Amino acid sequence: MTTQQLVTEIxxxxxxxxxxxxxxxxxxxxxxLKEEDPIFAFNKAIIDATHHLCVAYKPNTAFYEAYGIKxxxxxxxxxxxxxxxxxxxxxxxxxKRGDIGNTSSMYAKAFFNDLAFDSVTVAPYMGKDSIExxxxxxxKHTILLALxxxxxxxxxxxxKINQKEVYKTVLETSKxxxxxxxxxxxxxxxxxxxxxxxxxxxxxxxxxVPGIGAxxxxxxxxxxxxxxxxxxxxxxxxxxxxxxxxxxxFAKASLxxxxxxxxxxxxxxxxxx
Amino acid sequence: MTTQQLVTEIxxxxxxxxxxxxxxxxxxxxxxLKEEDPIFAFNKAIIDATHHLCVAYKPNTAFYEAYGIKxxxxxxxxxxxxxxxxxxxxxxxxxKRGDIGNTSSMYAKAFFNDLAFDSVTVAPYMGKDSIExxxxxxxKHTILLALxxxxxxxxxxxxKINQKEVYKTVLETSKxxxxxxxxxxxxxxxxxxxxxxxxxxxxxxxxxVPGIGAxxxxxxxxxxxxxxxxxxxxxxxxxxxxxxxxxxxFAKASLxxxxxxxxxxxxxxxxxx
Numbered sequence: 282m283t284t285q286q287l288v289t290e291i292x293x294x295x296x297x298x299x300x301x302x303x304x305x306x307x308x309x310x311x312x313x314l315k316e317e318d319p320i321f322a323f324n325k326a327i328i329d330a331t332h333h334l335c336v337a338y339k340p341n342t343a344f345y346e347a348y349g350i351k352x353x354x355x356x357x358x359x360x361x362x363x364x365x366x367x368x369x370x371x372x373x374x375x376x377k378r379g380d381i382g383n384t385s386s387m388y389a390k391a392f393f394n395d396l397a398f399d400s401v402t403v404a405p406y407m408g409k410d411s412i413e414x415x416x417x418x419x420x421k422h423t424i425l426l427a428l429x430x431x432x433x434x435x436x437x438x439x440x441k442i443n444q445k446e447v448y449k450t451v452l453e454t455s456k457x458x459x460x461x462x463x464x465x466x467x468x469x470x471x472x473x474x475x476x477x478x479x480x481x482x483x484x485x486x487x488x489x490v491p492g493i494g495a496x497x498x499x500x501x502x503x504x505x506x507x508x509x510x511x512x513x514x515x516x517x518x519x520x521x522x523x524x525x526x527x528x529x530x531f532a533k534a535s536l537x538x539x540x541x542x543x544x545x546x547x548x549x550x551x552x553x554x
Numbered sequence: 555m556t557t558q559q560l561v562t563e564i565x566x567x568x569x570x571x572x573x574x575x576x577x578x579x580x581x582x583x584x585x586x587l588k589e590e591d592p593i594f595a596f597n598k599a600i601i602d603a604t605h606h607l608c609v610a611y612k613p614n615t616a617f618y619e620a621y622g623i624k625x626x627x628x629x630x631x632x633x634x635x636x637x638x639x640x641x642x643x644x645x646x647x648x649x650k651r652g653d654i655g656n657t658s659s660m661y662a663k664a665f666f667n668d669l670a671f672d673s674v675t676v677a678p679y680m681g682k683d684s685i686e687x688x689x690x691x692x693x694k695h696t697i698l699l700a701l702x703x704x705x706x707x708x709x710x711x712x713x714k715i716n717q718k719e720v721y722k723t724v725l726e727t728s729k730x731x732x733x734x735x736x737x738x739x740x741x742x743x744x745x746x747x748x749x750x751x752x753x754x755x756x757x758x759x760x761x762x763v764p765g766i767g768a769x770x771x772x773x774x775x776x777x778x779x780x781x782x783x784x785x786x787x788x789x790x791x792x793x794x795x796x797x798x799x800x801x802x803x804f805a806k807a808s809l810x811x812x813x814x815x816x817x818x819x820x821x822x823x824x825x826x827x
Contacts, residue, residue, distance in 0.1 A: 341657055341660075343661045347660040347661070349626070349664070350623060353626050377680075378616070380650055384576070387614075387616035387619070387620040390620045391616065404650070404679050407711075431680060433654075433682045436681030437678065437723065437724065440715045440723065442710075442715055
Protein backbone atom coordinates (compact mmCIF):
# COMPACT_ATOMS: atom_id res chain seq x y z
CA MET A 282 0.00 0.00 0.00
CA THR A 283 1.27 3.50 -0.79
CA THR A 284 1.26 6.28 1.79
CA GLN A 285 -1.22 8.17 -0.41
CA GLN A 286 -3.66 5.26 -0.29
CA LEU A 287 -3.39 5.27 3.49
CA VAL A 288 -4.06 9.01 3.63
CA THR A 289 -7.10 8.66 1.34
CA GLU A 290 -8.46 5.91 3.57
CA ILE A 291 -8.00 8.11 6.64
CA UNK A 292 -10.03 10.89 5.04
CA UNK A 293 -12.71 8.50 3.82
CA UNK A 294 -13.22 6.95 7.25
CA UNK A 295 -12.42 10.10 9.20
CA UNK A 296 -10.25 7.90 11.34
CA UNK A 297 -6.56 7.37 11.96
CA UNK A 298 -7.17 4.57 14.42
CA UNK A 299 -5.02 1.45 14.46
CA UNK A 300 -6.30 -1.49 16.48
CA UNK A 301 -3.71 -3.69 18.14
CA UNK A 302 -4.51 -7.38 17.93
CA UNK A 303 -2.57 -8.53 21.00
CA UNK A 304 -4.48 -11.68 21.72
CA UNK A 305 -3.98 -13.33 25.08
CA UNK A 306 -5.95 -16.55 25.62
CA UNK A 307 -6.26 -15.68 29.30
CA UNK A 308 -8.15 -12.50 28.42
CA UNK A 309 -10.47 -13.37 25.56
CA UNK A 310 -14.11 -14.38 26.20
CA UNK A 311 -14.02 -17.93 27.60
CA UNK A 312 -16.72 -19.19 25.21
CA UNK A 313 -14.24 -18.75 22.33
CA LEU A 314 -11.82 -21.27 23.82
CA LYS A 315 -13.85 -24.13 22.41
CA GLU A 316 -13.34 -22.84 18.84
CA GLU A 317 -10.80 -24.71 16.72
CA ASP A 318 -8.65 -21.56 16.52
CA PRO A 319 -9.73 -19.26 19.36
CA ILE A 320 -7.21 -16.55 18.47
CA PHE A 321 -8.38 -16.29 14.89
CA ALA A 322 -12.04 -16.50 15.92
CA PHE A 323 -11.45 -13.60 18.29
CA ASN A 324 -9.56 -11.53 15.69
CA LYS A 325 -12.15 -12.19 12.98
CA ALA A 326 -14.98 -11.04 15.24
CA ILE A 327 -13.08 -7.90 16.27
CA ILE A 328 -12.12 -7.11 12.67
CA ASP A 329 -15.63 -7.65 11.31
CA ALA A 330 -17.03 -5.40 14.03
CA THR A 331 -14.52 -2.54 13.74
CA HIS A 332 -12.97 -2.45 10.23
CA HIS A 333 -15.06 0.55 9.12
CA LEU A 334 -13.81 2.59 12.07
CA CYS A 335 -10.09 2.07 11.77
CA VAL A 336 -7.48 2.24 9.02
CA ALA A 337 -4.96 -0.24 10.39
CA TYR A 338 -4.60 -3.41 12.42
CA LYS A 339 -1.44 -4.25 14.30
CA PRO A 340 -0.90 -7.77 15.58
CA ASN A 341 2.06 -7.88 17.96
CA THR A 342 4.01 -11.01 17.02
CA ALA A 343 4.92 -11.81 20.66
CA PHE A 344 1.33 -12.79 21.41
CA TYR A 345 1.35 -15.29 18.55
CA GLU A 346 4.84 -16.68 19.11
CA ALA A 347 3.89 -17.41 22.71
CA TYR A 348 1.51 -20.09 21.38
CA GLY A 349 4.10 -21.72 19.12
CA ILE A 350 3.11 -23.16 15.74
CA LYS A 351 -0.59 -22.73 16.52
CA UNK A 352 0.01 -19.06 17.24
CA UNK A 353 1.82 -18.56 13.94
CA UNK A 354 -1.04 -20.26 12.14
CA UNK A 355 -3.46 -17.83 13.82
CA UNK A 356 -1.28 -14.91 12.74
CA UNK A 357 -1.15 -16.20 9.17
CA UNK A 358 -4.92 -16.69 9.06
CA UNK A 359 -5.48 -13.21 10.48
CA UNK A 360 -3.32 -11.42 7.92
CA UNK A 361 -4.83 -13.49 5.07
CA UNK A 362 -8.31 -12.66 6.29
CA UNK A 363 -7.45 -8.97 6.36
CA UNK A 364 -5.81 -8.95 2.94
CA UNK A 365 -8.62 -10.93 1.31
CA UNK A 366 -11.58 -9.16 2.87
CA UNK A 367 -10.37 -5.68 3.72
CA UNK A 368 -7.54 -4.86 1.30
CA UNK A 369 -7.97 -1.14 2.06
CA UNK A 370 -6.68 -1.76 5.60
CA UNK A 371 -3.04 -0.97 6.39
CA UNK A 372 -1.44 -3.91 8.19
CA UNK A 373 1.40 -3.67 10.69
CA UNK A 374 3.46 -6.58 11.99
CA UNK A 375 4.56 -5.27 15.37
CA UNK A 376 7.69 -7.38 15.51
CA LYS A 377 10.47 -4.98 16.55
CA ARG A 378 13.02 -6.94 14.57
CA GLY A 379 16.55 -5.95 13.52
CA ASP A 380 19.75 -7.91 12.83
CA ILE A 381 22.84 -7.80 10.63
CA GLY A 382 22.12 -7.20 6.93
CA ASN A 383 21.70 -10.71 5.52
CA THR A 384 19.57 -11.66 8.54
CA SER A 385 17.35 -8.57 8.37
CA SER A 386 16.72 -9.53 4.74
CA MET A 387 15.25 -12.80 5.98
CA TYR A 388 12.97 -10.94 8.42
CA ALA A 389 11.88 -8.58 5.65
CA LYS A 390 11.08 -11.57 3.47
CA ALA A 391 9.11 -13.17 6.33
CA PHE A 392 6.89 -10.17 6.99
CA PHE A 393 6.61 -8.48 3.58
CA ASN A 394 6.53 -11.51 1.29
CA ASP A 395 5.51 -14.61 3.21
CA LEU A 396 2.97 -12.97 5.52
CA ALA A 397 2.26 -10.02 3.15
CA PHE A 398 2.07 -7.28 5.78
CA ASP A 399 2.20 -3.67 4.57
CA SER A 400 4.65 -2.74 7.29
CA VAL A 401 6.81 -4.00 10.14
CA THR A 402 8.22 -2.36 13.24
CA VAL A 403 12.01 -2.49 13.65
CA ALA A 404 14.52 -1.61 16.39
CA PRO A 405 17.34 0.85 15.60
CA TYR A 406 20.13 -0.36 17.90
CA MET A 407 22.11 -2.17 15.18
CA GLY A 408 22.05 0.80 12.79
CA LYS A 409 21.85 1.38 9.08
CA ASP A 410 22.65 -2.04 7.63
CA SER A 411 20.11 -3.67 9.95
CA ILE A 412 17.29 -1.47 8.60
CA GLU A 413 18.06 -0.87 4.91
CA UNK A 414 17.11 -4.44 3.90
CA UNK A 415 13.55 -3.62 5.04
CA UNK A 416 13.56 -0.26 3.25
CA UNK A 417 14.40 -1.94 -0.06
CA UNK A 418 10.83 -3.24 -0.44
CA UNK A 419 8.67 -1.01 -2.64
CA UNK A 420 5.30 0.13 -1.23
CA LYS A 421 6.17 -1.50 2.06
CA HIS A 422 6.77 0.56 5.19
CA THR A 423 9.38 0.18 7.89
CA ILE A 424 8.36 1.61 11.24
CA LEU A 425 11.44 2.47 13.29
CA LEU A 426 11.31 2.66 17.09
CA ALA A 427 12.17 6.23 18.03
CA LEU A 428 10.67 7.09 21.42
CA UNK A 429 8.66 4.28 22.95
CA UNK A 430 5.73 4.53 25.34
CA UNK A 431 7.22 2.59 28.25
CA UNK A 432 9.15 3.71 31.31
CA UNK A 433 12.30 2.04 29.98
CA UNK A 434 12.41 4.66 27.20
CA UNK A 435 14.18 6.86 29.74
CA UNK A 436 17.02 4.35 30.17
CA UNK A 437 18.65 5.08 26.82
CA UNK A 438 16.35 6.83 24.34
CA UNK A 439 16.20 10.16 26.14
CA UNK A 440 19.88 10.19 27.12
CA LYS A 441 21.95 12.74 25.22
CA ILE A 442 24.58 12.13 22.55
CA ASN A 443 26.41 15.45 22.07
CA GLN A 444 23.57 17.47 23.59
CA LYS A 445 21.03 15.58 21.47
CA GLU A 446 18.80 12.81 22.78
CA VAL A 447 19.40 9.30 21.44
CA TYR A 448 15.92 9.15 19.88
CA LYS A 449 16.57 12.41 18.02
CA THR A 450 19.89 11.04 16.80
CA VAL A 451 18.03 7.96 15.60
CA LEU A 452 15.47 10.09 13.76
CA GLU A 453 18.09 12.29 12.10
CA THR A 454 20.43 9.46 11.18
CA SER A 455 17.63 7.35 9.73
CA LYS A 456 16.78 10.12 7.26
CA UNK A 457 20.15 9.55 5.57
CA UNK A 458 19.47 5.86 4.87
CA UNK A 459 18.67 4.55 1.42
CA UNK A 460 14.92 4.59 0.64
CA UNK A 461 14.27 6.46 3.89
CA UNK A 462 11.00 7.66 2.34
CA UNK A 463 9.69 4.21 3.31
CA UNK A 464 10.22 4.99 6.99
CA UNK A 465 7.60 5.67 9.62
CA UNK A 466 8.37 5.99 13.33
CA UNK A 467 7.06 4.71 16.66
CA UNK A 468 6.50 7.53 19.14
CA UNK A 469 4.76 6.69 22.40
CA UNK A 470 1.49 8.46 23.11
CA UNK A 471 2.54 8.82 26.73
CA UNK A 472 5.18 11.29 25.56
CA UNK A 473 3.04 13.77 23.60
CA UNK A 474 5.08 16.77 24.74
CA UNK A 475 8.06 15.39 22.82
CA UNK A 476 6.14 15.48 19.53
CA UNK A 477 6.82 19.17 18.96
CA UNK A 478 10.55 18.50 18.80
CA UNK A 479 10.06 15.30 16.82
CA UNK A 480 8.04 17.11 14.16
CA UNK A 481 10.96 19.50 13.63
CA UNK A 482 13.06 16.51 12.57
CA UNK A 483 10.44 14.47 10.69
CA UNK A 484 7.79 17.03 9.71
CA UNK A 485 5.90 14.80 7.29
CA UNK A 486 6.56 11.21 8.31
CA UNK A 487 3.82 9.00 9.60
CA UNK A 488 4.10 8.25 13.30
CA UNK A 489 2.65 5.12 14.85
CA VAL A 490 1.56 6.14 18.32
CA PRO A 491 0.89 3.43 20.91
CA GLY A 492 0.16 4.13 24.52
CA ILE A 493 -3.25 5.80 24.20
CA GLY A 494 -5.74 4.20 26.58
CA ALA A 495 -4.41 1.45 28.86
CA UNK A 496 -0.96 3.09 29.03
CA UNK A 497 -2.36 6.57 29.76
CA UNK A 498 -1.63 8.68 26.65
CA UNK A 499 -4.07 11.40 25.59
CA UNK A 500 -5.41 11.66 22.03
CA UNK A 501 -5.91 15.45 22.02
CA UNK A 502 -2.37 16.07 23.23
CA UNK A 503 -0.88 13.78 20.61
CA UNK A 504 -2.85 15.46 17.81
CA UNK A 505 -2.00 18.95 19.01
CA UNK A 506 1.68 18.41 18.28
CA UNK A 507 1.68 15.46 15.90
CA UNK A 508 -0.85 16.15 13.12
CA UNK A 509 0.48 17.09 9.69
CA UNK A 510 -1.20 18.23 6.47
CA UNK A 511 -1.42 14.55 5.54
CA UNK A 512 -2.59 13.64 9.06
CA UNK A 513 0.66 11.76 9.62
CA UNK A 514 -0.56 9.83 12.65
CA UNK A 515 -1.71 6.30 13.30
CA UNK A 516 -2.98 6.09 16.85
CA UNK A 517 -2.97 2.60 18.24
CA UNK A 518 -5.23 1.18 20.88
CA UNK A 519 -5.02 -2.49 21.79
CA UNK A 520 -6.35 -3.57 25.16
CA UNK A 521 -8.77 -0.64 25.48
CA UNK A 522 -10.70 -1.83 22.44
CA UNK A 523 -10.26 -5.58 22.11
CA UNK A 524 -10.81 -6.34 25.79
CA UNK A 525 -13.66 -3.87 26.28
CA UNK A 526 -15.69 -6.90 27.34
CA UNK A 527 -14.77 -10.54 27.80
CA UNK A 528 -18.34 -11.73 27.57
CA UNK A 529 -20.39 -12.85 24.55
CA UNK A 530 -20.94 -9.18 23.65
CA PHE A 531 -17.18 -8.59 23.19
CA ALA A 532 -17.38 -7.66 19.49
CA LYS A 533 -20.17 -5.16 20.13
CA ALA A 534 -18.18 -3.74 23.07
CA SER A 535 -15.11 -3.31 20.84
CA LEU A 536 -17.32 -1.62 18.24
CA UNK A 537 -18.59 0.82 20.87
CA UNK A 538 -15.11 1.61 22.12
CA UNK A 539 -13.75 2.06 18.58
CA UNK A 540 -16.73 4.26 17.68
CA UNK A 541 -15.97 6.47 20.65
CA UNK A 542 -12.36 6.97 19.54
CA UNK A 543 -13.28 7.38 15.85
CA UNK A 544 -15.83 10.05 16.80
CA UNK A 545 -13.13 11.98 18.64
CA UNK A 546 -10.84 11.59 15.63
CA UNK A 547 -13.53 12.77 13.24
CA UNK A 548 -14.03 15.91 15.33
CA UNK A 549 -10.29 16.57 15.34
CA UNK A 550 -10.01 16.07 11.56
CA UNK A 551 -12.98 18.36 10.90
CA UNK A 552 -11.38 21.07 13.00
CA UNK A 553 -8.11 21.07 11.08
CA UNK A 554 -9.44 20.57 7.53
CA MET B 555 21.10 -24.84 32.39
CA THR B 556 23.20 -23.08 35.00
CA THR B 557 26.28 -21.05 34.11
CA GLN B 558 28.36 -23.54 36.09
CA GLN B 559 27.10 -26.43 33.95
CA LEU B 560 28.09 -24.47 30.85
CA VAL B 561 31.57 -23.82 32.25
CA THR B 562 32.01 -27.50 33.13
CA GLU B 563 31.01 -28.46 29.61
CA ILE B 564 33.53 -26.01 28.17
CA UNK B 565 36.33 -27.59 30.19
CA UNK B 566 35.23 -31.12 29.34
CA UNK B 567 35.17 -30.46 25.61
CA UNK B 568 38.00 -27.93 25.63
CA UNK B 569 35.78 -25.80 23.48
CA UNK B 570 33.78 -22.61 23.77
CA UNK B 571 32.46 -22.85 20.26
CA UNK B 572 28.87 -21.98 19.42
CA UNK B 573 27.59 -23.02 16.02
CA UNK B 574 25.05 -20.76 14.36
CA UNK B 575 22.27 -22.67 12.62
CA UNK B 576 21.30 -19.99 10.08
CA UNK B 577 19.78 -22.22 7.47
CA UNK B 578 19.14 -20.75 4.03
CA UNK B 579 17.52 -23.14 1.54
CA UNK B 580 19.48 -21.46 -1.26
CA UNK B 581 22.74 -22.45 0.39
CA UNK B 582 22.25 -25.98 1.72
CA UNK B 583 23.28 -29.02 -0.34
CA UNK B 584 20.68 -29.40 -3.11
CA UNK B 585 20.19 -33.13 -2.47
CA UNK B 586 18.55 -32.23 0.88
CA LEU B 587 15.76 -30.30 -0.81
CA LYS B 588 13.91 -33.52 -1.53
CA GLU B 589 13.71 -34.32 2.20
CA GLU B 590 10.35 -33.74 3.88
CA ASP B 591 11.92 -31.08 6.12
CA PRO B 592 15.19 -29.98 4.46
CA ILE B 593 16.01 -27.45 7.19
CA PHE B 594 15.73 -30.00 9.98
CA ALA B 595 17.55 -32.65 7.93
CA PHE B 596 20.39 -30.18 7.45
CA ASN B 597 20.49 -29.16 11.12
CA LYS B 598 20.34 -32.75 12.35
CA ALA B 599 23.29 -33.74 10.15
CA ILE B 600 25.34 -30.73 11.28
CA ILE B 601 24.48 -31.33 14.95
CA ASP B 602 25.26 -35.05 14.82
CA ALA B 603 28.60 -34.31 13.16
CA THR B 604 29.73 -31.46 15.43
CA HIS B 605 28.06 -31.75 18.86
CA HIS B 606 31.21 -33.09 20.57
CA LEU B 607 33.21 -30.08 19.40
CA CYS B 608 30.95 -27.25 20.49
CA VAL B 609 29.08 -26.29 23.65
CA ALA B 610 26.24 -24.31 22.10
CA TYR B 611 24.01 -24.04 19.04
CA LYS B 612 22.38 -20.80 18.01
CA PRO B 613 19.57 -20.84 15.47
CA ASN B 614 18.80 -17.31 14.29
CA THR B 615 15.01 -17.07 14.22
CA ALA B 616 14.98 -14.89 11.07
CA PHE B 617 16.05 -17.83 8.95
CA TYR B 618 13.11 -19.90 10.21
CA GLU B 619 10.48 -17.15 10.12
CA ALA B 620 11.37 -16.52 6.47
CA TYR B 621 9.84 -19.93 5.68
CA GLY B 622 6.63 -19.29 7.59
CA ILE B 623 4.90 -22.10 9.48
CA LYS B 624 7.20 -24.70 7.93
CA UNK B 625 10.20 -22.75 9.18
CA UNK B 626 8.80 -22.60 12.71
CA UNK B 627 8.18 -26.33 12.61
CA UNK B 628 11.82 -26.84 11.60
CA UNK B 629 12.94 -24.63 14.49
CA UNK B 630 10.74 -26.54 16.93
CA UNK B 631 12.06 -29.88 15.69
CA UNK B 632 15.65 -28.64 15.93
CA UNK B 633 15.40 -27.47 19.54
CA UNK B 634 13.53 -30.65 20.53
CA UNK B 635 16.20 -32.76 18.88
CA UNK B 636 18.91 -30.89 20.75
CA UNK B 637 17.15 -31.06 24.12
CA UNK B 638 16.33 -34.77 23.77
CA UNK B 639 19.64 -35.99 22.39
CA UNK B 640 22.24 -33.52 23.63
CA UNK B 641 20.91 -32.02 26.88
CA UNK B 642 24.44 -30.92 27.79
CA UNK B 643 24.36 -28.40 24.93
CA UNK B 644 23.55 -24.75 25.69
CA UNK B 645 20.88 -23.50 23.29
CA UNK B 646 20.49 -19.90 22.14
CA UNK B 647 17.49 -18.47 20.32
CA UNK B 648 19.06 -15.61 18.41
CA UNK B 649 15.87 -13.58 18.22
CA LYS B 650 16.91 -10.05 19.24
CA ARG B 651 13.49 -9.41 20.76
CA GLY B 652 12.38 -6.64 23.12
CA ASP B 653 9.06 -4.88 23.74
CA ILE B 654 7.07 -3.27 26.55
CA GLY B 655 6.82 -5.37 29.71
CA ASN B 656 3.68 -7.43 29.18
CA THR B 657 4.74 -8.13 25.59
CA SER B 658 8.30 -9.12 26.50
CA SER B 659 6.73 -11.60 28.93
CA MET B 660 5.05 -13.24 25.96
CA TYR B 661 8.37 -13.49 24.10
CA ALA B 662 10.05 -14.93 27.18
CA LYS B 663 7.28 -17.51 27.41
CA ALA B 664 7.68 -18.34 23.71
CA PHE B 665 11.42 -18.97 23.88
CA PHE B 666 11.96 -20.24 27.42
CA ASN B 667 8.79 -22.29 27.94
CA ASP B 668 7.24 -23.21 24.61
CA LEU B 669 10.49 -23.78 22.69
CA ALA B 670 12.58 -24.56 25.82
CA PHE B 671 15.72 -22.68 24.81
CA ASP B 672 18.33 -22.03 27.50
CA SER B 673 18.76 -18.44 26.35
CA VAL B 674 17.54 -15.74 24.02
CA THR B 675 19.17 -12.63 22.57
CA VAL B 676 17.42 -9.32 23.27
CA ALA B 677 17.80 -5.71 22.10
CA PRO B 678 18.31 -2.97 24.72
CA TYR B 679 16.68 0.06 23.05
CA MET B 680 13.44 -0.09 25.09
CA GLY B 681 15.25 -0.32 28.42
CA LYS B 682 14.74 -2.02 31.75
CA ASP B 683 11.08 -3.03 31.65
CA SER B 684 11.59 -4.60 28.21
CA ILE B 685 14.34 -6.91 29.53
CA GLU B 686 13.40 -7.75 33.12
CA UNK B 687 10.56 -10.10 32.07
CA UNK B 688 13.23 -12.31 30.45
CA UNK B 689 15.52 -12.08 33.49
CA UNK B 690 12.76 -13.40 35.74
CA UNK B 691 13.23 -16.96 34.43
CA UNK B 692 15.44 -19.10 36.66
CA UNK B 693 18.36 -20.92 35.03
CA LYS B 694 17.57 -19.19 31.74
CA HIS B 695 19.92 -16.63 30.25
CA THR B 696 19.19 -13.33 28.57
CA ILE B 697 21.83 -12.21 26.11
CA LEU B 698 21.72 -8.46 25.67
CA LEU B 699 23.05 -6.76 22.53
CA ALA B 700 25.93 -4.53 23.62
CA LEU B 701 28.34 -3.97 20.73
CA UNK B 702 27.35 -5.81 17.57
CA UNK B 703 29.61 -7.09 14.82
CA UNK B 704 28.16 -5.10 11.93
CA UNK B 705 29.11 -1.75 10.42
CA UNK B 706 25.85 -0.23 11.70
CA UNK B 707 27.17 -0.62 15.26
CA UNK B 708 28.94 2.69 14.66
CA UNK B 709 25.65 4.51 13.97
CA UNK B 710 24.51 4.56 17.60
CA UNK B 711 26.32 2.04 19.82
CA UNK B 712 29.70 3.75 19.78
CA UNK B 713 28.32 7.28 20.05
CA LYS B 714 28.91 8.93 23.43
CA ILE B 715 26.41 9.72 26.16
CA ASN B 716 28.19 12.02 28.64
CA GLN B 717 31.65 10.94 27.46
CA LYS B 718 30.62 7.29 27.60
CA GLU B 719 29.72 5.20 24.57
CA VAL B 720 26.10 4.02 24.28
CA TYR B 721 27.16 0.35 24.50
CA LYS B 722 29.04 1.04 27.76
CA THR B 723 25.98 2.84 29.10
CA VAL B 724 23.92 -0.21 28.16
CA LEU B 725 26.36 -2.55 29.94
CA GLU B 726 26.49 -0.43 33.10
CA THR B 727 22.77 0.24 33.27
CA SER B 728 21.89 -3.41 32.71
CA LYS B 729 23.87 -4.41 35.79
CA UNK B 730 21.34 -2.53 37.94
CA UNK B 731 18.37 -4.54 36.63
CA UNK B 732 16.63 -7.19 38.71
CA UNK B 733 18.17 -10.66 38.29
CA UNK B 734 20.99 -9.16 36.23
CA UNK B 735 23.06 -12.22 37.13
CA UNK B 736 21.07 -13.93 34.35
CA UNK B 737 22.55 -11.57 31.75
CA UNK B 738 25.11 -12.37 29.09
CA UNK B 739 26.11 -9.92 26.35
CA UNK B 740 26.63 -9.89 22.60
CA UNK B 741 29.97 -8.37 21.62
CA UNK B 742 31.03 -8.58 17.98
CA UNK B 743 34.25 -10.46 17.25
CA UNK B 744 35.11 -7.80 14.69
CA UNK B 745 35.61 -5.38 17.56
CA UNK B 746 38.10 -7.30 19.73
CA UNK B 747 39.99 -4.17 20.72
CA UNK B 748 36.89 -2.97 22.58
CA UNK B 749 36.90 -6.03 24.83
CA UNK B 750 39.49 -4.62 27.19
CA UNK B 751 37.15 -1.78 28.12
CA UNK B 752 34.12 -4.07 28.17
CA UNK B 753 35.81 -6.42 30.64
CA UNK B 754 36.29 -3.49 33.03
CA UNK B 755 32.49 -3.14 33.18
CA UNK B 756 31.46 -6.81 33.06
CA UNK B 757 34.54 -8.68 34.28
CA UNK B 758 32.85 -12.03 34.72
CA UNK B 759 29.83 -12.12 32.42
CA UNK B 760 29.64 -14.52 29.53
CA UNK B 761 29.97 -12.82 26.16
CA UNK B 762 28.48 -14.27 23.01
CA VAL B 763 30.86 -13.28 20.25
CA PRO B 764 29.67 -13.50 16.66
CA GLY B 765 31.65 -12.25 13.70
CA ILE B 766 34.54 -14.74 13.73
CA GLY B 767 35.04 -16.20 10.28
CA ALA B 768 32.82 -14.89 7.48
CA UNK B 769 32.63 -11.44 9.10
CA UNK B 770 36.40 -11.20 9.65
CA UNK B 771 36.90 -11.37 13.44
CA UNK B 772 40.00 -13.07 14.89
CA UNK B 773 39.80 -15.73 17.61
CA UNK B 774 43.19 -15.01 19.20
CA UNK B 775 42.43 -11.30 19.51
CA UNK B 776 39.05 -11.96 21.09
CA UNK B 777 40.56 -14.36 23.64
CA UNK B 778 43.44 -12.05 24.46
CA UNK B 779 41.05 -9.46 25.90
CA UNK B 780 37.88 -11.44 26.56
CA UNK B 781 38.82 -14.61 28.48
CA UNK B 782 37.98 -14.79 32.19
CA UNK B 783 38.77 -17.31 34.92
CA UNK B 784 35.53 -19.02 33.95
CA UNK B 785 36.35 -18.70 30.24
CA UNK B 786 33.41 -16.28 29.86
CA UNK B 787 33.26 -16.53 26.08
CA UNK B 788 31.05 -18.26 23.58
CA UNK B 789 32.49 -17.76 20.13
CA UNK B 790 29.97 -18.19 17.37
CA UNK B 791 30.63 -19.31 13.85
CA UNK B 792 27.72 -19.83 11.47
CA UNK B 793 28.42 -19.74 7.74
CA UNK B 794 32.09 -20.72 8.10
CA UNK B 795 31.10 -24.09 9.57
CA UNK B 796 27.66 -25.00 8.27
CA UNK B 797 28.36 -24.02 4.66
CA UNK B 798 31.90 -25.43 4.54
CA UNK B 799 30.60 -27.56 1.64
CA UNK B 800 27.28 -27.68 -0.13
CA UNK B 801 27.88 -31.14 -1.52
CA UNK B 802 27.00 -34.57 -0.09
CA UNK B 803 30.04 -34.32 2.19
CA PHE B 804 28.67 -31.20 3.94
CA ALA B 805 28.45 -32.77 7.42
CA LYS B 806 32.02 -34.04 7.20
CA ALA B 807 33.16 -30.62 5.98
CA SER B 808 31.45 -28.95 8.93
CA LEU B 809 33.12 -31.46 11.25
CA UNK B 810 36.52 -30.58 9.78
CA UNK B 811 35.93 -26.87 10.11
CA UNK B 812 34.63 -27.22 13.69
CA UNK B 813 37.60 -29.44 14.58
CA UNK B 814 39.96 -26.78 13.31
CA UNK B 815 38.39 -24.12 15.54
CA UNK B 816 38.08 -26.43 18.55
CA UNK B 817 41.77 -27.33 18.23
CA UNK B 818 42.65 -23.63 18.36
CA UNK B 819 40.39 -23.21 21.39
CA UNK B 820 41.92 -26.20 23.15
CA UNK B 821 45.39 -24.71 22.68
CA UNK B 822 44.20 -21.38 24.05
CA UNK B 823 42.55 -23.02 27.09
CA UNK B 824 45.65 -25.12 27.81
CA UNK B 825 47.79 -21.98 27.75
CA UNK B 826 45.71 -20.13 30.33
CA UNK B 827 44.87 -23.01 32.67
